[in-house]
Amino acid sequence: MVKTQKRAVKETLTAFAWLILPAGLMLIFCLYPAAAAILRSFMDYAPSGSRWIWFGNFSALFNDAVFRKSLLNMLILVSGGLLTGNVATLFLAECLFNMRNRKASKAFRYLFLIPSLVPGMVTALLWKNVILSGDADGLMNRLTGLFGAPPNAWYFSERLSKASIVLTNFPWVGGISFLIYLAGLQSIRESCLEAAELDGVTVWKRVWHIDLPLLLGQIKYFLIIGIVGGVQVFDMQLIITDGGPNYSTTVPGYLLYLKTYGYSAVGEASAIGVLLFAVTFTAMTIANKVLARAQKDAA
Amino acid sequence: MSKLKGFLLIGVWATAALSFGGCGDGGKVKLYFDGGGGSGNYNSTISMAQSAANPYPYNTLEQLAKEWNRTQDKFEVVVNSGSLNGRRDAITSMLSAGTAPDMLYQVGGVVNDDIGKGWYIPLTDYLARVNPYVGGGQKWSELYNGKELSPAADGNYYYICLDKVLVGYLYNTEILNAAGVTKIPETYSEFFACMDALKAAKANGTIAAEAFAHQGFWGEIQLNTSVYGGKVGEWDLDGNSAVSSYELIKAYKEGKWRIDSPEFREYLRLCAKRASYYPDNYLAYDTALNFSRGKLAVTDGLGNHMRIAEKGLGSKLAVGGYPKLDAGVSPYGGHTVARGSAGLSTAYWVTNSASGKGNDAVEACVDFLMFLSAPRNNSRMVNDLGFALPIEVSGNTTELFAPLAEQYGEDSSSDETLMWSAVNVWGSFGQEFSDTYERSMGEFYQGKRDASWIVSTLESVFPDTVDKLAARYNWTF
Amino acid sequence: MEGKTVKRKRITVKQTALVITVAALCLTVLFPFWLLAVKSFKSFEQEIASPISLSFPLFFENYSVAWAYVKE
Numbered sequence: 068m069v070k071t072q073k074r075a076v077k078e079t080l081t082a083f084a085w086l087i088l089p090a091g092l093m094l095i096f097c098l099y100p101a102a103a104a105i106l107r108s109f110m111d112y113a114p115s116g117s118r119w120i121w122f123g124n125f126s127a128l129f130n131d132a133v134f135r136k137s138l139l140n141m142l143i144l145v146s147g148g149l150l151t152g153n154v155a156t157l158f159l160a161e162c163l164f165n166m167r168n169r170k171a172s173k174a175f176r177y178l179f180l181i182p183s184l185v186p187g188m189v190t191a192l193l194w195k196n197v198i199l200s201g202d203a204d205g206l207m208n209r210l211t212g213l214f215g216a217p218p219n220a221w222y223f224s225e226r227l228s229k230a231s232i233v234l235t236n237f238p239w240v241g242g243i244s245f246l247i248y249l250a251g252l253q254s255i256r257e258s259c260l261e262a263a264e265l266d267g268v269t270v271w272k273r274v275w276h277i278d279l280p281l282l283l284g285q286i287k288y289f290l291i292i293g294i295v296g297g298v299q300v301f302d303m304q305l306i307i308t309d310g311g312p313n314y315s316t317t318v319p320g321y322l323l324y325l326k327t328y329g330y331s332a333v334g335e336a337s338a339i340g341v342l343l344f345a346v347t348f349t350a351m352t353i354a355n356k357v358l359a360r361a362q363k364d365a366a
Numbered sequence: 367m368s369k370l371k372g373f374l375l376i377g378v379w380a381t382a383a384l385s386f387g388g389c390g391d392g393g394k395v396k397l398y399f400d401g402g403g404g405s406g407n408y409n410s411t412i413s414m415a416q417s418a419a420n421p422y423p424y425n426t427l428e429q430l431a432k433e434w435n436r437t438q439d440k441f442e443v444v445v446n447s448g449s450l451n452g453r454r455d456a457i458t459s460m461l462s463a464g465t466a467p468d469m470l471y472q473v474g475g476v477v478n479d480d481i482g483k484g485w486y487i488p489l490t491d492y493l494a495r496v497n498p499y500v501g502g503g504q505k506w507s508e509l510y511n512g513k514e515l516s517p518a519a520d521g522n523y524y525y526i527c528l529d530k531v532l533v534g535y536l537y538n539t540e541i542l543n544a545a546g547v548t549k550i551p552e553t554y555s556e557f558f559a560c561m562d563a564l565k566a567a568k569a570n571g572t573i574a575a576e577a578f579a580h581q582g583f584w585g586e587i588q589l590n591t592s593v594y595g596g597k598v599g600e601w602d603l604d605g606n607s608a609v610s611s612y613e614l615i616k617a618y619k620e621g622k623w624r625i626d627s628p629e630f631r632e633y634l635r636l637c638a639k640r641a642s643y644y645p646d647n648y649l650a651y652d653t654a655l656n657f658s659r660g661k662l663a664v665t666d667g668l669g670n671h672m673r674i675a676e677k678g679l680g681s682k683l684a685v686g687g688y689p690k691l692d693a694g695v696s697p698y699g700g701h702t703v704a705r706g707s708a709g710l711s712t713a714y715w716v717t718n719s720a721s722g723k724g725n726d727a728v729e730a731c732v733d734f735l736m737f738l739s740a741p742r743n744n745s746r747m748v749n750d751l752g753f754a755l756p757i758e759v760s761g762n763t764t765e766l767f768a769p770l771a772e773q774y775g776e777d778s779s780s781d782e783t784l785m786w787s788a789v790n791v792w793g794s795f796g797q798e799f800s801d802t803y804e805r806s807m808g809e810f811y812q813g814k815r816d817a818s819w820i821v822s823t824l825e826s827v828f829p830d831t832v833d834k835l836a837a838r839y840n841w842t843f
Numbered sequence: 844m845e846g847k848t849v850k851r852k853r854i855t856v857k858q859t860a861l862v863i864t865v866a867a868l869c870l871t872v873l874f875p876f877w878l879l880a881v882k883s884f885k886s887f888e889q890e891i892a893s894p895i896s897l898s899f900p901l902f903f904e905n906y907s908v909a910w911a912y913v914k915e
Binding site for chain 1: 454455458462479483646647649650651652656796797798801805808809812814838
């Protein structure tokens, strides 16, 4: 009796001993930076000496017209990205799912994966310099020119800059996400689809009433991943637009980067980080709740 | 238990292997040199065989390092194969971790952002020492023209420059001749006349090319100095014929100037006039490519832009310094701003990594930089690459740059000449303010906003910008 | 009997349209990849002259220089 107890204690201790390393690593590399950012968001931070200014950074941000504009820009760009990305990949997955020629369907699956092998930087530069180039020789400008439109500046036009960013990577299907939707479609029970076919249900009705409700799990995943990624991303701003023209593409993430590395305003940058965390968390929770309810209704 | 011992043994062995692996090579302490450069890159290219894919083979800096290494028994300089190229996100992280290269390249303009962090070794005392690689017991600072050296906000010198950056207009003479212009403009009157001729020739179909597009804000800086030239005497306190950030802010605090002034509005008028020759959609216009293709008559740029344009245009390319702002164009004109070069560039900093290796290492870094700045070595280092002028401008051997070197040599020998950026009322107050300026100018040049909008945009953030700077550097006035 | 062939024909038409749509999507997606490949065989002068189509002679040196950097 005593012996088994002793052994149990020993085993627990060993387990804890093994846990020290990962727990310590978590503390140092995951928890500490986040905690430091939260603390610094309440400070006028400088490596040589910081002081507490409590909500000073936050009020400075909300008094800044550029920051307020950037929040709106982020909302538009994230919504645009979520919409285009998910609708397009779902469309492609449905197309491939409904394709009777299995060989063709398989071949296309390979081909659509190729673009994900090209570094994102390269694609962005190709879009900037060739496809959506503001030059009269730019591909899109030549295309719209056929209809008599004057050349546009695309990324560098205040009117079109956000649309251009959303348009980038058209038709938004390269990568692996369509495979996840396709797998979701393939896991729908054969009997369910056969019944629908026998009842003479049209493709559109089937997509709307059977496929989509059964894909809600995948949609939820992409929505949440899309929100988390979309709020943080500023690659196009960094590579192409520099947040312009007239701040029409500035997003909080890009301001965070500028304030940290360009302007040494670590306190304000941390405040942006904390706000972004709050925004992401709220949006995620809402998306989760709404979709969970939809899933329940579908079931 | 024996397993644990085994793991421990492997750990100890690996640590030992790693720590000994670091310093095998003859016991010399390695000093890492970042390479980089303001308008070219002094790191060695991958091969010395010239070809279309490797157009500018270069390894002179590495050769010079080897020559210096032979004279040393304790240290050796290693030129990194690639440079951080002044990328601030990487550099600031490395500096705060103490892992930056011992000798680092980045632009001098960031110095005031980094004061007080202990990242760089002040070179002030070293500049007063004799440079052993120059004959005649000359002090290191004497290699430089007094007007060109500018101290940081705390009065110290933290970096040393190893070349002079070329700056000016690039002209496609074929297009200019077709439009009836045969002389490279020397004054802004002539420049605007040239622009009008190009515009007229395009309108009547003689030429198809666009007249002008800029590649950066260098021309604006020259115009700014030209317009404010008359103020230098009043605002400059240390007598170096240039107005530093501190001097500008002091003059501002004393009520001697403000953004909303006749001078600034005149400056904006000139900028707008220059921009009136830009192509449509100029923000999206690929200036360098179109100029190389012969679809643009005039642009501006640095030495590297000139060399790249030369590849596309060959002998059709002509270069000239920014023209003088003459009294015929502007009531504030008439001051001479040095043409051809914007002065010193390619700043090297001795970092906390060197001081971490001991005072000897810092001395060795300084010695190596003295070696590189000595005219005979410096001219080799700079001319072999051919993207900039050597410190001693007369030592230039790049044919394309000869007119610029001549203009700069002529101008900089006169006491009345102002350096290219002697006064800069938008670029002297930190990155955030100049970013705000550059972004608003984008709107202004497109004709979407007027001068009053720029003035009020800048005025609305200026007092706060100035107070933040003053607080950061403990400036009192 | 006749009704069946009509239906089958309609299915074939639908399937063909589907394949064409997907193929068009695929070509659009692969276009940047084409640009990337084509540009890798161009010298600076060829790039200036024709940025989008293949230009001859193919310029292989980009690869030898890139490989030299990879080796280092």
